[in-house]
Amino acid sequence: MRVSDSPRRPQPATARACIRIGSLALASIGIAGCVSGRPDVAVRDAVIPVPMTADSASVYLTIENSGGADDVLKGVSASSGQLAHLHETAIESDGRASMRAVGTVRIKAGETVRMEPGGLHVMLMNPGELADGDQLQLYLAFEKSGVKHVKATVTDDYDEVLGG
Amino acid sequence: MRDSRMGNRRAFLRTAGVAALGAVGAVSLAACGDESDSAATNEDDNLGFAGTVLGYPLARPSAAFVDTSGAPFNVATETAGKLTLMLFGYTSCPDVCPVHLNVLAGTLEDLHGREARTKVIFVGVDTKRDTPEAMRTYLDQRSPDFIGLTAAPDVIDEALKQLMLPSVIIGEPRADGSYVVEHPSQILAFTPDDLCHIVYPFGVRENEWRTDLPRLLDYDWPDTTR
Known part of the structure; x- marks a missing residue:
C-alpha cells in the first residue's frame, strides 16, 4: 500500500x-x-564591558541551540582581526578565582550557554580603545553550524553585563 | 547548602564564595557557647545584606602595604573609622577585577553624602606587573579616588591569612611569557567600627551596593568581640 x-x-x-x-x-x-x-544555533546578547586596559577585553554572549543535535564552538574571531581566546573563570568554594583557556565549548541540543562574568568569556587581545556604544563584529566558528556572526556592543552598564 | 539554591548560579556563587569564612565564623560562635546554631552561610542570616555576615568579625589589616605614590600605607590607621571596601586582584585581570571595580565605580557615582565617600582599596597581587605606577594608571581608568596598594608577596600572603582569604597563586610562565594568577574574588567591607562583619562574593550588582552602603555606615553590629 x-x-x-x-x-x-x-x-x-x-x-x-x-x-x-x-x-x-x-x-x-x-x-x-x-x-x-x-543543531540550530543562534548567538545573541553580545556585550563588551568597557575594558580597563587596551591589552584585552572580555566579551559575554549567549548561544542557544534549539536544534536536535549538539554542536561545538571551535573558535572566535573579530572583524578587526584581533586574536580571540575562549576563557573560563572558575571560582572555588573558598572564593579563589582562577582562569584557564578553553579549547572548545559544547552546546548540547536544546541547551543555552550563557557566557557571563565569573564564567565563560571570549577574551579579545589588543582590542585598542573601546568606548561605550562602540560595536564590533564577532565570528563564531561551530563544528556543524559553520560561522555565525554577532554584533557585540561596548557598554559601561555593568548591571547589563551581569545579567538582569 | 539547600538544593533549591543550586539551580540559581548567582545565589550559589554568593554562598560558596564565602563558605570558608562562614565556616570559621560558625566555629567561633560555637566556641563562645552562643545559642545560635545558624551557619553564617545561610542567606537568611545575612540581615538583608547582599553579602555574607561573618560569625566573627575581622580587624583592618596593618600590613606594610605601599600606595600608588610609593609611600607606605597602613590600612588600619589610614582608613580608620571610614567605610572601606577592600579587594585583591591584578591589573591584567580580564574578568573578575574589572567587573568589581566598574560596579563599585558606577555605584559610588550615583551616591551622595557619606556613602559616596566610601573608600575602595584594590590590592595588586601580581607583584611583578602591579607596580605602583601600573596600579595608578589602571585604577584611574575608573576612579582617581580608588586606593591602589601593593606589597612584597610575603606581606600579601600574611594579610590574606589574617583576613581568612584564600592565598594567591602565581603560575609558572608559559612559552609566551604569560602566567596564571589566582586570587581571592571576595570584597571585604570594613565598617566605621573598624571591623569587617560582612564579605561580598563576586557578582553583587550596583543596586545591591546602593542599598547596602548606607546601611553599612549606620548598622549597629552586635558585639561579638568579647
Whole structure:
C-alpha cells in the first residue's frame, strides 16, 4: 500500500516535529531524520564591558541551540582581526578565582550557554580603545553550524553585563 | 547548602564564595557557647545584606602595604573609622577585577553624602606587573579616588591569612611569557567600627551596593568581640 496521504514535502528539521511524525509512523524517512538531527544555533546578547586596559577585553554572549543535535564552538574571531581566546573563570568554594583557556565549548541540543562574568568569556587581545556604544563584529566558528556572526556592543552598564 | 539554591548560579556563587569564612565564623560562635546554631552561610542570616555576615568579625589589616605614590600605607590607621571596601586582584585581570571595580565605580557615582565617600582599596597581587605606577594608571581608568596598594608577596600572603582569604597563586610562565594568577574574588567591607562583619562574593550588582552602603555606615553590629 502506498503512503499516499503523506504529503511529499521536506521533513521538518526540528526534533519536536520529528517526534510527532515518528509517533504517527507515517514515514520512515522522518524517523531516520530524528536520529541524525541537526543543531540550530543562534548567538545573541553580545556585550563588551568597557575594558580597563587596551591589552584585552572580555566579551559575554549567549548561544542557544534549539536544534536536535549538539554542536561545538571551535573558535572566535573579530572583524578587526584581533586574536580571540575562549576563557573560563572558575571560582572555588573558598572564593579563589582562577582562569584557564578553553579549547572548545559544547552546546548540547536544546541547551543555552550563557557566557557571563565569573564564567565563560571570549577574551579579545589588543582590542585598542573601546568606548561605550562602540560595536564590533564577532565570528563564531561551530563544528556543524559553520560561522555565525554577532554584533557585540561596548557598554559601561555593568548591571547589563551581569545579567538582569 | 539547600538544593533549591543550586539551580540559581548567582545565589550559589554568593554562598560558596564565602563558605570558608562562614565556616570559621560558625566555629567561633560555637566556641563562645552562643545559642545560635545558624551557619553564617545561610542567606537568611545575612540581615538583608547582599553579602555574607561573618560569625566573627575581622580587624583592618596593618600590613606594610605601599600606595600608588610609593609611600607606605597602613590600612588600619589610614582608613580608620571610614567605610572601606577592600579587594585583591591584578591589573591584567580580564574578568573578575574589572567587573568589581566598574560596579563599585558606577555605584559610588550615583551616591551622595557619606556613602559616596566610601573608600575602595584594590590590592595588586601580581607583584611583578602591579607596580605602583601600573596600579595608578589602571585604577584611574575608573576612579582617581580608588586606593591602589601593593606589597612584597610575603606581606600579601600574611594579610590574606589574617583576613581568612584564600592565598594567591602565581603560575609558572608559559612559552609566551604569560602566567596564571589566582586570587581571592571576595570584597571585604570594613565598617566605621573598624571591623569587617560582612564579605561580598563576586557578582553583587550596583543596586545591591546602593542599598547596602548606607546601611553599612549606620548598622549597629552586635558585639561579638568579647
